Amino acid sequence: MAGPGGYYNIGNAIGLLGGLALAAWNAGGSGEAATAAAGYLAGSGSAVALTVATLVFFWSGEVYHRAWADPDRPDARLNRQGDLLSAIGAVALGISLALLGMPLLAATAGLMHALGKFGSALHRPGAPPPFGWPTAWPDLFRSVVLLSRVPATLAAALALAAGVAGAGPEVIVPALLGPGVLLLCNLLWARADLLLFRPAG
Known part of the structure; x- marks a missing residue:
């Protein structure tokens, strides 16, 4: 995939797979991996909201991809549909973050993002x-x-730096995987955001 939709959905896929991998790792034994994955997707209200957000973001990424299939003549109507879907996804993300007790990220990655979209x-x-x-x-x-995206990106970068500096061998994977995935995803999504500054239509 190319264009904004490609960057969005590559980031979405990395985020989803990274979250599932981290949940499976934290579960310990291989027999618990499926249970951990199910819990990550639907084990709580925040998990359900995050899963809904992820699905909507994938949908919006595909709509953006179609809108920018011809980069010389992007489809403004589809582009606005992608914006609307992204806004709905951001609302769901904000709910998930609020339920997790992260008000700053709920206000920025959720509410602020939704308002912009x-x-x-x-x-x-x-x-x-x-x-x-x-x-x-x-x-x-x-x-x-x-x-x-700035607060989440900074938080991920700081957590990654702290993990590199202080994590012991027994916790190095979760200490690096979570913030590393979040940082990479935010950079990919920010790249897509920048591509959308070009007017469509």
Whole structure:
């Protein structure tokens, strides 16, 4: 896959597989891996919300991929559909993070991201920027989406650095796998966000 949808869904796939791998690793014995995977996907309210978010994000990634199948003539209607689906996914993600007791990430990766995507879905190409946003500046709503990734990216980078510096041999895999996957995913998603700054239509 190429274009924004490709980057989004590569990140989605890495995030899903990384989460399942970490759950299986933490479960210990191989016989518990299936139970751990089921728990990761649907073992709690936050897990269900995260699974819903992941499925919706995969769907939106595919819609973006179709919208940008011809990069010289992107489909603005499909692009807005991708934005709307991403906003719905971000709401589900925010619910998951809130249930996990992570209010900052719920507010940024969830609510802030959703607002940016909803704004992108509703704002028509060529219309004046809202709220007095200068026309010479980058798109307001795309900027909100990109900035919404900063806290999670910084948290992942700091956790990864701490894991490299202080994790013992018995915990090195979970100490590096979780934040490493999150950091890689956020970088891929941010790349897709940047590609969407180009107007579609």
